[in-house]
Amino acid sequence: MAVATEFSQHTHASPPEPDLTPETVVARAEAIAAGLVARQAETEARGYYAEDTHEEFRKAGFYRILVPRRFGGYEFGVDTFARVVMTLTRACPSTGWMYCLGASHALVVASLFDERTQTELFSGGDFICPATVVPSGTAERTPEGGWRLNGTWNYCSGSPYATHFLGHTMVSPAAGEPAGPMMFIVPRREWTRLDDWGLQLGLKGSGSHGIAMRDALIPAHYTMDTHISQVTVTDGTPGRDLHGNPEYGGGQLSFMVIEDAILAVGMARGALDAYEDLMRSRTAPFPPNLPRAQDPDYQFWYGQAAGMIATGEAAVLSIVREWRETSAEGPAAITQELEMRIAAVCHQVVELCWRAVADYLFPTAGSSAVRQGERIERVWRDMSMFHSHAGFAVFLSTIAKRELAKARFGVVEAAH
Structure with missing residues (x-):
């Protein structure tokens, strides 16, 4: 054209x-x-x-x-x-x-x-765009065919230096018809970051502020009549055709949950680093009071956690490789079953890393090592907060498991 x-x-x-x-x-x-x-x-x-x-x-x-x-x-x-x-x-x-x-x-x-x-x-080159999946606010058509947005969107991780925001709201396609989700992108000049982050249990420095819009104007081509979790790429994507790169045609939902697994592995490895420092610098509390690195119990706790975290890392890197290889096979290879199986694996990665920290590293590090502000204490808080994230607590923990089974067995739910 x-x-x-x-x-x-x-x-x-x-x-x-x-x-x-x-x-x-x-x-x-x-x-x-x-x-x-x-x-x-x-x-x-x-x-x-x-x-x-x-x-x-x-x-x-x-x-x-x-x-x-x-x-x-x-x-x-x-x-x-x-x-x-x-x-x-x-x-x-x-x-x-x-x-x-x-x-x-x-x-x-x-x-x-x-x-x-x-x-x-992408005109600025650098691109920083926090996103939320919970629909909020309102959207009204403008006479020019664009949209006017009003409302507040919470938990926008990455907002302090953001160039854009990706959010969702509910709109009716026509008067009297039920509302459906609309995904949209809004440039930074159209919204305000709120001072509402920092009192949470963990991830206090994650810049997960709310953002507010008042009569924010965006053109229609900055919107899509869908929710990011419902996007299907089995018929191809504009990006795959435009860039000739199959990764711009990969599964969108599975990529989002891969992020969860990557973050969990990174956090757990940080806790293991801190525990290793304790293994080298402290002694066991009971006779014969050996250096921790020589104490059989501490050897077991470290080795158990290290193995769990290494397994999680191997799993997520394998999933990243599978995601890329499947993208290269073509759009038809990116099925609902594949997306949900990746989600199921990512859930297990997060759980494995959490159990390594919560069951082995945190309880045996020692009281002085888990005082407020200590590295292991911070990771424990951050991973606890992670468990309250809707993407993990609701989607990965529950919805993805059911959807995997339904996709595998061809279960189609009747319309209500």
Whole structure:
């Protein structure tokens, strides 16, 4: 089409470092992470990671990992993104959570929206777009055919440095018809971040603030008549065709739950790091008061937790590989059963990592090691908070299991 050709001629942009490699980006994450551990308390007190950390992430290219190359991104893919997230989360769970849930939705935009919309949304190069799945607020049609949004959307992780917001609301297709979900993207200039984060049990520094809109205006092409959890890609996506990259045609729901598993592994590895320091520096409390590294009980507790966490990491990296390989097979390979099976595996990863921390590392670390602000105590709080997240507590724990069985056995529920 002539319109598509016109866009293509004007939207190609080189990333800031055209020769940057995935290996270098991961190495940069490891270097930055080394300084994040000491800043965890500061991050919690602020409610989000510092502006100089944000600038480090920007210069390192982290906000362009999933942005298409034609729009100035690096298009390094889900595997590179997973390793960066895991590395940052291992050092500081709040920082990793905030980065992950802000930067990850570049994949959604690059997959589901058309060329015109992507050209506009990715115009800044760096893309940070928190999202929520719970519909909220109201949307009204404007005379020009766009939408006017009003309301508040809570738990928008990644909002402090965001360039956009992805949310949902309920709209009626016509007068008298039942309302259905509408997904939308809103640029930063159209909303306000609220000062309502930091009193929660954990993930205090994750920048999960609410955002408010008052007469926010967006064009119709920034919306889709669906909910992100109900998107199907078995017929292809605009992004797969536009970019020639099968990862922009991968399962959207399964990618979201993969994020949960990556974050859980990163958090648990951070707790294991702290426990290892205790193994090297402290003695067992009862005679013969051996150094913990030489005490049979502590050896068992460490080894058990280490094995559980390593199993979780192996599982999530395997799932990331399967997600990429299935995407490459073509749209028809991305079935509901596949998406729900990935979700089931991700739930087990989160549970395995949680049990390693809650059953072995936290209870045996010692009272002084779990005082407020200590690293293991912080991970325990953060993972406890993780369990209250709707994506885990409701979807992964319950809904995904039923949907997997229904997809496997072809169960179709009757319309009410």
